[in-house]
Amino acid sequence: MATIVALATARHQAFRDQGYDVRETGLYGHRPMGLYVSAEAHSCLRKAAELLGLGTRYLRTVPVDSAFRMDTGELRRLIAADQRAGVRPFFVAASAGTVNTGAVDPLDDIAAIAREHGLWFHIDGAYGALGILADDAAPGYAGLEWADSLALDPHKWLGVPIDAGCILFREPAGPRDAFSLVPPYLRDEDAGELGWFSEYGPEQTRPFRALRVWATIAHLGRDGIVHLVQHTTRLARTLAELIEASDDFELLAPAVTSITAFRHRPPDLDTDRAEALNEAIPAAVQRRRHAFLTGTRISGAAALRACVLHPGTTKDDLTVLLDEIRAAAREVTT
Ligand SMILES: Cc1ncc(COP(=O)(O)O)c(C=O)c1O
Structure with a gap:
C-alpha cells in the first residue's frame, strides 16, 4: 500500500507538470510514462504499476551489478532510449535492502540521475531502511535523504505486529493533492491543518496502526x-x-x-x-x-x-x- 500511495502521488505530480489532472482525465490519450526498477526490486512495484494503469510495458528492469545493486550506467542508458522513443521517464525506485540479498542500491548516484532527468525518486526500504542505524552499514545508505518518498515496514525489522506499512514523503502536500476527497458528511472544521489521514491515501475508515508503531518505538x-x-x-x-x-x-x-x-x-x-x-x-x-x-x-x-x-x-x-x-x-x- 505504501508503494501504491507513493506511485499514485508521483503519477499525479508528473501529469500535473504537463498540464493534466490525472484525477479528472485518467490516463486517456496520454503518452507512455517510463518507470525504472532494478532486477532485484520487490514485486510490489510491479503490482502498483499495474493497479495504477501505468502498465508493465514501460516498467523498465534495470540490470544489477555483481553485488545485486542497480547498475546506474544501465539506468542512464534505459532513460536515454526511452526519451528517444517518445516515452516520458518519470519514476525511479531504488531498493534499500532487497528481498533476496539485502543489497542497498547506490542511492546517491540514483538520486543524481533522478534530479538530472526530473524523475520522482522513490526508495523501497520496506525491509531494510532501518539498516541505516547500524554503524558499519550506514555509509552504504548515503543518498537516502534525497528520496521523494520512502516506504518502510515497521512490521519487519522493528517487529511491530502485522500490518504496519509506512510511507514517508519529502513534501506532504503531494499525497494530499493526489488523494484528498472529503465527502460533505465527513467535513470537520476541527480536523486541523493536516486534515484527515484518509486524505493521504486510498483508505477511508482505517485502524490505528500507528499506535502499535508508537508503542514499539516508545518501548525500545x-x-x-x-x-x-x-x-x-x-x-x-x-x-x-x-x-x-x-x-x-x-x-x-x-x-x-x-x-x-x-x-x-x-x-x-x-x-x-x-x-x-x-x-x-x-x-x-x-x-x-x-x-x-x-x-x-x-x-x-x-x-x-x-x-x-x-x-x-x-x-x-x-x-x-x-x-x-x-x-x-x-x-x-x-
Ligand atoms: C523490499 C521489500 N519491499 C516490499 C515488501 C512487501 O512487504 P509487505 O507486503 O509485507 O508490506 C517486502 C516484503 O518482503 C520487501 O522485502
Missing part, C-alpha cells in the same frame, strides 16, 4: 532500535563468515543488512543435483522444526536466504541453522 527507544539493527546485521555478517569458512556452503552475496544469501554445496555434488537439493532444503528444514529459512532464486539458481530479525538470536543459533541444513540435506538425499 532509539538506543534499543539501534542495538536491534546492529546486533542482527552483525549476526548476518557472522553467518557469512561461517559460510565462507566452510567447504560445503557457498556465499552468494555480501551480507550488508541482516540477510545472508547462500547455497548448500557439498563438495561431491554436481550442479544439477545441487540445484535440486537447494530447492528442497527450505521445506525440509522447516519440517524438522528447529530452524526456519526461506528459499529464493538468485541469478537464476536455487538459493537459501536467512533473514535475522529477532533480537534474541545468537551466534549459536547460526551454527544450529547450518547443522540443520546439513541434516535436512541428508534427509532429502537418502
